[in-house]
Amino acid sequence: NAGVTQTPKFQVLKTGQSMTLQCAQDMNHEYMSWYRQDPGMGLRLIHYSVGAGITDQGEVPNGYNVSRSTTEDFPLRLLSAAPSQTSVYFCAAGGGQETQYFGPGTRLLVL
Amino acid sequence: KQEVTQIPAALSVPEGENLVLNCSFTDSAIYNLQWFRQDPGKGLTSLLLIQSSQREQTSGRLNASLDKSSGRSTLYIAASQPGDSATYLCAVPGVNTGGFKTIFGAGTRLFVKA
Numbered sequence A: 001n002a003g004v005t006q007t008p009k010f011q012v013l014k015t016g017q018s019m020t021l022q023c024a025q026d027m028n029h030e031y032m033s034w035y036r037q038d039p040g041m042g043l044r045l046i047h048y049s050v051g052a053g054i055t056d057q058g059e060v061p062n063g064y065n066v067s068r069s070t071t072e073d074f075p076l077r078l079l080s081a082a083p084s085q086t087s088v089y090f091c092a093a094g095g096g097q098e099t100q101y102f103g104p105g106t107r108l109l110v111l
Numbered sequence B: 001k002q003e004v005t006q007i008p009a010a011l012s013v014p015e016g017e018n019l020v021l022n023c024s025f026t027d028s029a030i031y032n033l034q035w036f037r038q039d040p041g042k043g044l045t046s047l048l049l050i051q052s053s054q055r056e057q058t059s060g061r062l063n064a065s066l067d068k069s070s071g072r073s074t075l076y077i078a079a080s081q082p083g084d085s086a087t088y089l090c091a092v093p094g095v096n097t098g099g100f101k102t103i104f105g106a107g108t109r110l111f112v113k114a
Helices: none
Strands: A004-007 A010-013 A019-025 A032-038 A042-051 A054-057 A064-066 A076-078 A087-094 A100-102 A106-110 B004-007 B010-014 B019-025 B032-038 B044-051 B056-059 B062-067 B072-077 B086-093 B102-104 B108-113
Touching: A004 A087, A010 A019, A019 A032, A019 A087, A042 A064, A042 B086, A042 B102, A100 B044, B004 B086, B010 B019, B019 B032, B019 B086, B019 B108, B032 B062, B032 B072, B044 B056, B044 B062, B044 B072, B072 B086
Parallel strands: A010 A106, B010 B108
Antiparallel strands: A004 A019, A019 A076, A032 A042, A032 A087, A042 A054, A064 A076, A087 A100, A087 A106, B004 B019, B019 B072, B032 B044, B032 B086, B056 B062, B062 B072, B086 B102, B086 B108
């Protein structure tokens, strides 16, 4: 049981480039979410999904896009990377009325 | 809007000491409260989840309490060890948002000296 996995672990982008952060879970949770963690700002919700085909915005959704075609996968797309998107990104499965489980994170640097 | 505050921001204690970490929240309409541990450069690991109808939850040397009416939770760590050094975060999913928007505290950074 791998839990929640994220790839890549680390990525460097140039301003304006796009990329997709991958997230997968094998726990069959309907609810998945993406957070970013910044020093002094704590964890902030970017987007979340309550099931395949259903997504919604969190607290800081601008510049990010998500889709949920399967229960297992919940990729996060950066449309045109900006230095302000330098952060550590965490994917989570579960939450709401259930225990929430986090992936190991993706550290992103935008130059 | 739900706000979650954790005090203290940082704590340094000698090994073997019992300690209490505090978490407060402004909106008592919550499904549950979850405590996490985060080691440097790692993801969050769930420690305890207290449902809104519960008063406390225990796991090994950890005991978490919840007083929903006063908007407070405490995490009690007994007989602390150097391996307990980490950042501890509390989080609440809000009932008013269907439980889908979890708000996190900024965390308490704990250092246990050998």
